[in-house]
Amino acid sequence: MFKRQKPVRRHFTPSSAKGILTEASGASFSVEGQNPLCGSEDYNVKLRIKSFTIPELFIEIPENATVGSLKRTVMDVVTSIIESGLRVGVLLQGKSIQDDNKTLRQARICHGENLENIDFTLECEAGQNSSPGVRIPEEMDFHGADAMKPLAMVKCEEPLSETKAGYNSQQRVQASPNRVQSEHGSVHSRFEATAHEASASSQAIVPVASPSSEALAIVPVCKSKRPVIGQRRIRRPFSLPEVEALVEAVEQLGTGRWRDVKMLAFDNTDHRTYVDLKDKWKTL
DNA sequence: ATTAGGG
């Protein structure tokens, strides 16, 4: 007989998301110098970020997994990136601009400069500032991801430590435009996922790019959940696909077997516990 | 660790 498998903690490591500017050929912001207001010194630099793209998402999932679980896995990765708290970084010519007090002009982000190589990066917060009210934009625009070039892969490993509490990482990721290449090798690892009969296990690895230099030391991952204990989880309304998956699972298993429902339909969805599923069913 | 319900 087999005992029910215990829930495995999976780590989807969010690593990075890069902001790319796309416009015609790659970079996508337009810089214009105008000076509507003042004198000769007042130019406005217009930077338009059309979309944020996740450089490369590397997911390893068994062939017998369902398309739905694949989608949820991807969603989980993306969500955890956002959920973990993000900070914006600016890189010009591959160099990270650290001094927040510089004016754009001092940082050379201004009219007359070559702004073809500016990058906006999204970095995970080191866990300290988790604002309770972090919202997850349900409609973040990630299109165009396939246009990116792989940069570096980060490997996510299962922390030896047990709890999520211990990981605050500054996983930062960078993105660099296609032109920037780094010569880092890519490594990836898998997580132990428990697979069961038909249950699908999946591991997701998120790549990170380490661009130019120092700024990014990549670190494992923080389970995306903030280490802060008593933190109330952010509210994440069930999406239609989730509701459908829940309904289908309950149709098969019935009520009262939430752990199985979780395994059947949400096995790779870390943020939905069987208690959550039970609660959702209650409100349906 | 799970289930079942109230908070």
Added chain:
DNA sequence: CCCTAAT
């Protein structure tokens, strides 16, 4: 979603 008593 959280908290918990009861399994």
